[in-house]
Amino acid sequence: MPIQRLLVANRGEIARRVFATCRRLGIETVAVHSDADAGLPFVREADVAVHLPGATPADTYLRADLVLDAARRAGADAIHPGYGFLSENADFARAVVDAGLTWVGPAPESIEQMGSKVESKKLMEAAGVPVLANLTPDTATEADLPLLVKASAGGGGRGMRIVRALADLPGEIEKASSEAESAFGDGTVFVEPYVEHGRHVEVQVVGHAEGVLVLGERDCSLQRRHQKVVEETPAPGLSDTTRHSLHEAARAAAAAIDYRGAGTVEFLVDAADTSRFWFLEMNTRLQVEHPVTELVHGVDLVDLQLTVAEDRPLDGRAIGETYGHAIEVRLYAEDPAADWQPQSGTLATFDVPGVDGEFDLLNRPGIRLDSGFESGSEVSTHYDAMLAKVIAWGTSRDQAARRLADALAKARLHGLVTNRDLLVRILRAPEFVAGDVSTDFFDRTDVVSTGSTDEGDRGAAVAAAIALAERDRLARTVQRGIPVAWRNVVAHPQRTEFEVSTGSTTEVVEWFGGRDGYAVDGFSVVAASPTTVTLEVDGVRTSYDVAVGATGSHDVDVDSPAGHVRLRLVPRFTDPADAVASGSLLAPMPGTVVRVAVEVGSQVEAGQAVLVLEAMKMQHTVSAPTAGTVTQIDVQPGAQVAAGDVLAVVEGDEA
Template identity: 75%
Template structure:
């Protein structure tokens, strides 16, 4: 029996495993990087061991350090979570050789499925349908479009869609570079790309008596080949297709005598009702909560049971019932090429949550997150803040419940994809079950969810809350009303910026309180944290959070806004040269394809930045001469000058 378990992972993943361990009476050990020292998973563990450094390569990917942590803390079992070393056969062997219980499949199973190229051959031999592989030399026009994929990894890294043969060699090179950076293995392969395909995966649980199939999940809505929305069961799937998928997954797991939790992923072509093996993930999947809620099972507990060599008690698996939908809440900006965000998550509250990591019951709303209000989101790891999951008797009820909770959530300090998720969940195409991997191409959800100008009442409430904050800060003349003047010749003015757009808010103050310049708005009450307005005879409550640097977040039924106060005067030292290319996020410069002094055209790549596991190309906004280029390997902060593009006459463009 396992007594003390170390989770060789971080954040939400570690917290998820800890939740099951607490219920079962198993002591827990967290390992953490310097960047993660203040996160909740470290605090929740019974013991925590620090790994010196911040990057994955320095910490969580160091098998020797993980084993040393297990030895030092007395852990008798290691759970790898998902990601990092979870599908590393050498690490699994090292754990077993050290006499520590490995909570995962046999190293041989990991190896057999670890290479997408080799695993496809194995599955073909087992009678599981697979897609044909191509190469740069053999690909022809009739084979287009093609998909370049990393053999050793996943999560959309090292993956490129190619639509013209001329682009194939270059895209292969980019995929190899990204795969090498993300997985330490630059091997890629090429297969047909199904335009309107669906990503359907089957949850399997291998044990000593065979392979148990726990239904399927649809994970078709993706951005950059990374999953955004997942659900169980898969919608609009014929019974015979569902049965065939389950049987194919069972055959795939049986072919390698698989033990533990795993997922067999398929590409499903709804037009032909054919499906093809993609890969098998020999670990727990990020999206496993939807299966847990629909099947009434704790998959981590099942993993521990198998690892301990005990038989699975199938009575603990509940009746399959209802529908579950999960969304991945990211710190990213979909409207600006999905740029990841970093910084302090000043407030993170989702209303109506039945419980964090609520595993055994079917709650209305579940949140699995590695962060909390006040947590620092670093640049070293994935930008996912949380998984928010809703369960209901029907699919449409679950989607409605989830969309409402997200819309009312208070997410302050960072730009997130929240509005996009709400738009997806309320979109007619999604609600009809017409999901596919090209969902974003077929709908306008990205454009329709892009932030526009904030509702003017949000801006007004922010200005009044700021005025109240300033009133309470005053040390002198505290009896003088805010904004009071002997002769009212003009209103007070507060300038607030939403993104790059500035908005002027005009208001009045005096003995009778605050007033709007609009006749249809009355201020009923005001404080730095809440403003209540009467708008066209309707009472509306605005929740306000004023953060550091005069950042202001406002949440109300009319929407949410993250604003900042525009100062009346700007320090000249903060002004950058016109034509400066600024870093959109913190990261590392990994490529500079042009030389200092070179002439570039508009849209030409100037440098490549790596941040949060992804590569981002910075292009020249206009034609001109590049100067002041940063160097490869340089660490940059958001807003740093990366280069300056000036016209040929020496004037900045």
């Protein structure tokens, strides 16, 4: 029977993506949402929304019983799992089928066969697909180093650790298992050799009654913490022979389990010799990076999923020839310069210019945006930190990279630290432009550095100071005609100080205000308002857009052709209540305390773990900044903390 009303057992961007195809096909939609997600766009866009009480994944999106009950109450006749959460849970898929609903995904048996990375490797080896050796702490030797510990039941970098010393292996297995248990409800991990200079290449397949359709490959080698950052198709630098071999290996993998629906077969390719590759895993679901395949191949993969689920034949006219090159970047709320710490809070402004379409195929090369958030959205600590996927489609790889870098550079992203500047540097890096991509890209390039320039920071600070002065001038209820900061007898300039978020530096702007406007050493102020300031230096004019945070906030965001600079106004007087004791360890982000590794009175060394926080499904260690004594611990395991909360105090040794 044709699907009439479909529930998406997921959230954010992927829920909106599935809804977009459903609207085009005339299928009604149902959203499920947690407390934390109630205000997000995907809830508003669904025809019907069902509340799942709670905030954490374990209380909401991972509760199969609640999702099935929501489907019953909303009158849904089909469920699409998206990716993550329950998307590769065979028991959930079986429960959906047993409830008489249409499951938009592969058979539960296929999910089970590929759900365990340990067992799937054995299955692939039997099918003639190359695999890496499976090791254990007892069988691993020095010659096998480095090693990779991986979660058997999940992906996305959770439960994954690189081990370079055998003595560290037991401890890293324990950490990986704990993280996997938290993320996937299954702490099973395995160990295999780690290929230092490898490439992550995956092949898109769609299994149906007529066989296995192969829709090219994607290169997903640029990763941080084993999570993908940049994806593209076709994979650069592969020979036609290697490309064909990868496609056929993926076809054999899907055929070995009679796979039905959209899926991805992932391979590790030797970057030094791309003819050598090994099976990693099969994702029995839609991939995050599926838009690049859709644009180059001209197909709607969600539509194909629904076609297979409804047992309809594939429309051959929908499978056209490939055209051009597509590159996708994952825009995260995280700080790459601070060990990729995830961020949470209000996304004050979210605007990407020049977008040609959202969640859809494009009728010509351009920019596509798939986002789960909008201006004013709250980014919580309970879920992944990805804000959006920005995808560029061009006639060539160079064109796609240039177009994508330009769109990102001109985006207005305020309220949270993001990885936007890093993405721009990646796309413009000579190594990336040359197609020299591998999983160790960040280790062998300097793109992670802040890239902040004194000249850019200085111009932004001057513009911010003038904009704030203009805001104060217009806000006055008396003496509105008097120029701001005007004095009969000028004794000294006005002084405005900012902290610059990139590089943790400060900028002090000294300026004068009078009947003839503003005067700043080295700059001519051509025009000024509370939101836009035009400065001239050496005859070159630059306009700066200035956005001041909400009432009471000291944050100022400045956008210009030189890029984005986030500033924080330094108050003239410090509130004593804001002071903290010397040696205080502050929470770097909102999260949950999962472990306290020391006690009051413990002697610690610099860099020694004091606490472990969990935020956005990842664990983060808070370490002692110096050798000393733990004199205070203010939290216990299970405690919820906000960014900046005092967790503990370490008093440094006098030496």
